[in-house]
Amino acid sequence: MRALMAAQENAQERLDHLTDLIAEEAGWDVCSIYLARPSQALELCATHGLKPEAVHKVRLQPGEGLVGFVAGSVRPMWTANAREHENFSYKPETGEEPFNTFVGVPILRGGRLVGVLTAQTEAERAVAEEEIETLQTVAMVLAEIVASGDIAEAEEMAELELRQSKPERFQGGAYSGGLAMGVAVVLEPHVGSEHLIADDSEREIERLDLAIAALRAGIDDMLEGGRIPFGGPTRDVLQAYRMFAHDRGWLNRLREAVQLGLTADAAVERVRNENRARLMRSNDQLFRERLHDLEDLANRLLRHLDDAQSQMIEHLPDNAVIVARNIGPAELLELDRSKLRGIALEEGAASSHAAIVAKALGIPLVGGIEGALDKTEAGDTLIIDGEFGLLHIRPTDDVVATYKERMQALSDRRQAYAELRGPSVTRDGKRIQLSMNAGLLIEMTQLEETGADGVGLFRTEFQFMVADTLPRLDAQATVYKSVLDAAAGKPVVFRTLDLGGDKVAPFAPSTVEPNPALGWRAIRMGLDRPGLLRYQLRALIQAAAGKPLHLMFPMIAAPWEMRAARDMLDRELRHAKRRGHDMPTEVKVGMMLETPGMAWAIGEVLDTLDFVAVGANDLMQYFFAADRQNARVAERYDVLSPPALGLFKQIRDACAAKNVPVSVCGEIAAKPLEAAVLIALGYDSLSMAAAHIGPLKKIVAGLDAGKLGTWLASHLNDPVNSLRPALTAAGENAGLPKEAVENTVKI
Numbered sequence: 243m244r245a246l247m248a249a250q251e252n253a254q255e256r257l258d259h260l261t262d263l264i265a266e267e268a269g270w271d272v273c274s275i276y277l278a279r280p281s282q283a284l285e286l287c288a289t290h291g292l293k294p295e296a297v298h299k300v301r302l303q304p305g306e307g308l309v310g311f312v313a314g315s316v317r318p319m320w321t322a323n324a325r326e327h328e329n330f331s332y333k334p335e336t337g338e339e340p341f342n343t344f345v346g347v348p349i350l351r352g353g354r355l356v357g358v359l360t361a362q363t364e365a366e367r368a369v370a371e372e373e374i375e376t377l378q379t380v381a382m383v384l385a386e387i388v389a390s391g392d393i394a395e396a397e398e399m400a401e402l403e404l405r406q407s408k409p410e411r412f413q414g415g416a417y418s419g420g421l422a423m424g425v426a427v428v429l430e431p432h433v434g435s436e437h438l439i440a441d442d443s444e445r446e447i448e449r450l451d452l453a454i455a456a457l458r459a460g461i462d463d464m465l466e467g468g469r470i471p472f473g474g475p476t477r478d479v480l481q482a483y484r485m486f487a488h489d490r491g492w493l494n495r496l497r498e499a500v501q502l503g504l505t506a507d508a509a510v511e512r513v514r515n516e517n518r519a520r521l522m523r524s525n526d527q528l529f530r531e532r533l534h535d536l537e538d539l540a541n542r543l544l545r546h547l548d549d550a551q552s553q554m555i556e557h558l559p560d561n562a563v564i565v566a567r568n569i570g571p572a573e574l575l576e577l578d579r580s581k582l583r584g585i586a587l588e589e590g591a592a593s594s595h596a597a598i599v600a601k602a603l604g605i606p607l608v609g610g611i612e613g614a615l616d617k618t619e620a621g622d623t624l625i626i627d628g629e630f631g632l633l634h635i636r637p638t639d640d641v642v643a644t645y646k647e648r649m650q651a652l653s654d655r656r657q658a659y660a661e662l663r664g665p666s667v668t669r670d671g672k673r674i675q676l677s678m679n680a681g682l683l684i685e686m687t688q689l690e691e692t693g694a695d696g697v698g699l700f701r702t703e704f705q706f707m708v709a710d711t712l713p714r715l716d717a718q719a720t721v722y723k724s725v726l727d728a729a730a731g732k733p734v735v736f737r738t739l740d741l742g743g744d745k746v747a748p749f750a751p752s753t754v755e756p757n758p759a760l761g762w763r764a765i766r767m768g769l770d771r772p773g774l775l776r777y778q779l780r781a782l783i784q785a786a787a788g789k790p791l792h793l794m795f796p797m798i799a800a801p802w803e804m805r806a807a808r809d810m811l812d813r814e815l816r817h818a819k820r821r822g823h824d825m826p827t828e829v830k831v832g833m834m835l836e837t838p839g840m841a842w843a844i845g846e847v848l849d850t851l852d853f854v855a856v857g858a859n860d861l862m863q864y865f866f867a868a869d870r871q872n873a874r875v876a877e878r879y880d881v882l883s884p885p886a887l888g889l890f891k892q893i894r895d896a897c898a899a900k901n902v903p904v905s906v907c908g909e910i911a912a913k914p915l916e917a918a919v920l921i922a923l924g925y926d927s928l929s930m931a932a933a934h935i936g937p938l939k940k941i942v943a944g945l946d947a948g949k950l951g952t953w954l955a956s957h958l959n960d961p962v963n964s965l966r967p968a969l970t971a972a973g974e975n976a977g978l979p980k981e982a983v984e985n986t987v988k989i
């Protein structure tokens with residue numbers, strides 16, 4: 243087989259040669275290779291024993307015939323009497339009537355079906371387990387030959403989907419913005435074709451045994467040494483890993499594959515492939531989870547086997563772009579940030595932990611890109627477009643040139659914004675506080691970089707969302723203290739846990755709710771399960787010893803919830819004092835205004851509040867009854883409609899009447915036209931993702947807030963769906979800077 247891999251033949255010759263070799267060596271009358279076309283049909287691409295005229299002519303649809311059956315089940319099958327089988331489909335052009343015994347094995351790569359390898363004999367006979375194993379091993383080699391690209395260059399196979407040399411462009415989700423170009427680092431180890439076949443099987447068994455021992459020791463170490471890394475797998479998962487790492491079935495399959503001539507690496511990959519193919523076809527949640535664990539274990543084992551792979555991860559190349567099925571937050575944080583440029587994931591979602599961390603690190607991430615792993619080889623040039631959710635693999639020169647221009651423009655803009663680090667003042671002299679939203683300690687460096695006035699919203703739940711276990715009081719306090727230290731005296735407003743709805747923590751009780759956005763979330767959870775909130779308040783008080791503590795409660799929907807939350811805080815303050823702890827120098831308590839009902843009841847609580855923060859994302863979701871997570875309705879209504887602006891004005895006026903500072907911290911605070919309107923309504927404090935601060939400063943500097951205020955006063959009762967067209971038309975006559983009207987300010 244080794245000779246075959248090395249042969250200087252073209253791909254078609256290799257396939258033909260391979261079918262001859264298998265048939266002759268193993269005594270089959272027929273051996274055929276069917277490969278999947280982009281249309282999913284399986285095309286006869288090479289045969290020994292069937293009519294040569296049928297090659298590249300016969301195609302079977304998914305599910306058609308025994309070949310389609312193997313493809314559908316992604317499992318080997320055999321029968322001594324093919325014509326009797328219920329899936330048999332007769333193709334006269336192949337001349338296969340005389341052959342009774344049939345065996346087919348799927349050709350898999352990266353868990354995906356590449357084709358089907360079949361063998362047949364005239365004689366009716368049983369097929370031994372070892373014969374199937376051998377065909378499976380051959381199928382693995384075949385998958386590599388197909389993927390190597392040679393085959394696709396053969397003229398008659400130009401449509402084949404699997405070659406790895408052509409440029410590829412994938413559309414996925416844009417989960418962390420920005421652009422990156424660099425060298426592919428494939429996190430999921432893949433064994434190249436040159437390492438599939440072993441020279442010395444004894445030695446491979448030894449390597450496998452050593453790697454398994456190292457794998458087991460690593461798991462034991464984490465479990466027993468209490469070294470479960472923050473954000474890493476939980477104890478339960480580790481225990482499951484330990485069980486699998488001692489699972490005889492799994493280990494036997496690995497050893498058998500090595501005994502058949504594969505390298506240890508190839509054996510692990512083959513077993514992983516088979517598991518994954520089954521996983522992808524199963525709807526059974528528990529089974530899927532078990533297989534996910536097995537897959538992770540196989541990846542760890544491959545890293546133990548392949549020093550180069552672990553070296554690659556430990557010593558990333560400059561400009562590394564990671565490609566992975568998925569990546570945990572801990573794994574992501576372990577990578578060398580100075581070299582990591584971008585990430586592409588096959589799975590992942592906007593709210594996934596990887597996306598949260600990537601955003602915090604300012605690393606572009608695209609997700610939901612099925613097939614990325616299959617199409618990428620380590621070392622390929624990749625481009626990640628976090629603006630439009632694109633992944634380019636091996637881009638052509640003109641694509642590279644276009645992106646280079648875009649990246650240059652981006653870096654010029656960043657440079658220009660970095661120079662605007664001074665205080666933000668409108669054209670008519672109004673000082674506007676621009677603060678940043680943050681959720682992870684690593685984001686705090688941006689406070690200095692952007693010149694933000696402080697942190698207007700610190701989303702404490704992120705620490706909980708990226709952890710598999712409940713962060714303990716000390717761990718919480720350490721993070722909060724580090725955040726305050728990093729802020730170096732600038733104010734930080736901590737928001738207490740806002741879990742539930744779209745924000746899910748792995749350890750939180752997972753109740754399936756019909757309407758999660760209207761369900762048991764945020765302060766509702768905090769008041770019903772006071773243990774969690776009380777601990778958090780205690781951690782915040784402890785962290786702010788000797789410093790001011792500013793905190794606010796999310797999703798208050800009725801005055802009594804604010805009072806109950808405040809009582810809980812007061813109790814914790816008394817508790818700390820009684821114990822003689824160092825206390826914060828001042829405590830300022832705020833309310834997030836996120837429900838329309840509370841906007842009407844605000845008068846009942848203002849006297850007890852030090853500040854109000856309008857959570858405009860949620861407030862507008864409830865105002866328009868349009869789920870912010872649901873793309874079909876999220877953009878349906880415009881915040882710049884007179885009723886919504888009326889609500890913002892009412893809130894701001896109520897706060898101003900009682901001298902309670904009020905800010906806005908939803909997404910709209912970062913949008914040029916919306917932010918200008920909020921300022922004109924009297925809001926002088928906005929909080930947004932760090933990347934928006936520079937661009938918004940530019941808008942503020944060009945805005946005549948007084949003039950826009952006058953314009954708005956005479957339009958707030960217009961009978962229109964949105965004031966956007968009128969504002970855009972009025973432009974500078976309404977005091978608006980050109981960039982806000984044209985929406986030309988970019989991050």
Ligand code: PEP
Binds near residue numbers: 701
């Ligand atoms: C909001 O709702 O506007 C807000 C700032 O909070 P979050 O987006 O975290 O719900």
Ligand code: MG
Binds near residue numbers: 857
């Ligand atoms: Mg909110």
